[in-house]
Amino acid sequence: MILSVDNGCFSYKRGGKEVLKNVSFSAAPGDVVAILGANGAGKTTLLRCILGFLKWSSGGSFLDGKNMKEIPHRALWRTVAYVPQAKGTASATTVLEFVLLGRGSHIGTFAKPSATDLAYADASLSRLRIGHLAQKRCTELSGGELQMTLIARALAAQPQILVLDEPESNLDFKNQLLVLEAVSSLAAEGMTCVFNTHFPAHALQRANKALLLSADGGSRFGGADAIITEENIRNAFGVQVAIGQMQAEGKTVPDVVPVEICEF
Template identity: 45%
Template sequence: MKLDIVNATCGYNGTEIVRNITFSVQTGDMVCLLGPNGAGKTTLFKSILGFLPLIQGEILLDGQNMTSLPPRVLAKSVSYVPQAHTPPFAYKVLDVVLMGRTAHIGMLSSPSSKDKELAARMLDDLRISHLAGKDYTQISGGERQLVLIARALAQEPKLLIMDEPTANLDFGNQVRVLEEVQRLSRKGLGILMTSHSPDHAFLCSTKVALMISNQGFLFGEAADVVTEQNLKAAYGVEVRLTEVKDSLGRTIQTCVPLLNQSI
């Protein structure tokens, strides 16, 4: 499955926030969307998901305009993990994950044993099965974020869109989520993920999209897009890229900010 964003201009009430965005995500890809606050990452996501109408351009799913596809068809193909979520009711965690099965269940049907087993497996994969019987409103923000990821995976999508999935997580859970993202990508799931950390692009992405406020949009391999010059243009700070070895001896780049020691 392939998602194409073609010459997309997005915004609110006719006011343009991002302009002329073109890139593609297909099954097996892991695309990391980087950019400073206000660059338009969330606006772009809302447009891709149909929450905001495009001002210009089109968004295609396997060559079909997404606005022409029925919601149930879309839900079986694309799932979404929001940046934040306010719990409306004290559902049990397992029930929240089961909601991801809605597109696969008839209107008058109840979740089957298979649906419940799949939901439990999603919790187990993310190492939060101990939360299954807890009230969703009584767990931490970081734990809720992991539950939302489990719910999205329960949809069994081909493409997963994640808006800052590690924003509310402690360091250990950030690592677990990034490991899960890598695993899912290797299994063939296409992933589009926003992040504020350039290191995430080096750790798990196959492609990087970098939004630079009022200057443009770059898309390509991490080594070509995430450069010291481009990061300074995007974030307005001096950085240096260095290299470290992972547990298998592979070289991974990392980004180090140059702090002003005179402050």
């Protein structure tokens, strides 16, 4: 299924300043799209527009060419899943009960989860290798565990498209790697993954496509290597960076290192 945004524009007030101007991109199965931009450039706003939490003032988001606002809620949320930022807002139920909430679009309004729903919730925990957390309370999880639990909840809906809001923010190195590895392996199995990130290096390492938002609401979209360049980053973030390759353990890992703040 192809997720695309066509000339999306958004402003918080009618006729007010446009936060997003003519944003366009598309993502096919297996694509990992990284959305980059400085604080306040509208990354989270863009995600919320894509998912229909905010209404585009013009343009729209489409699934296989069909406008998403015309797709019934239940059908839409069986295809697309949303992973919010892990801010410790989780409820004090067990992890398994929490992950089951992700089955909402499959469970009837007056029904409760069936054995099938439990099996899917259990499977998505196993897929992310966090089955051992099932009976733990969400309030007792570490930041990394909570983020993985949120991804598991999204997977429980058996989506084809996964949209993640800064999934690796506030995590240590190891947990960042765990989350990013999960994204990569899901994409390898054909899932479309779209994620916001503060780290250009993560975009280079994990994404095949990148969308760079600049502070004036404009955007660039293309292959990650073509978009994440020293010049584009300088323009979008006001920071001079050095982009290079690190070699260790027989692997080559692209890296982006900030050098200095540019004067405008």
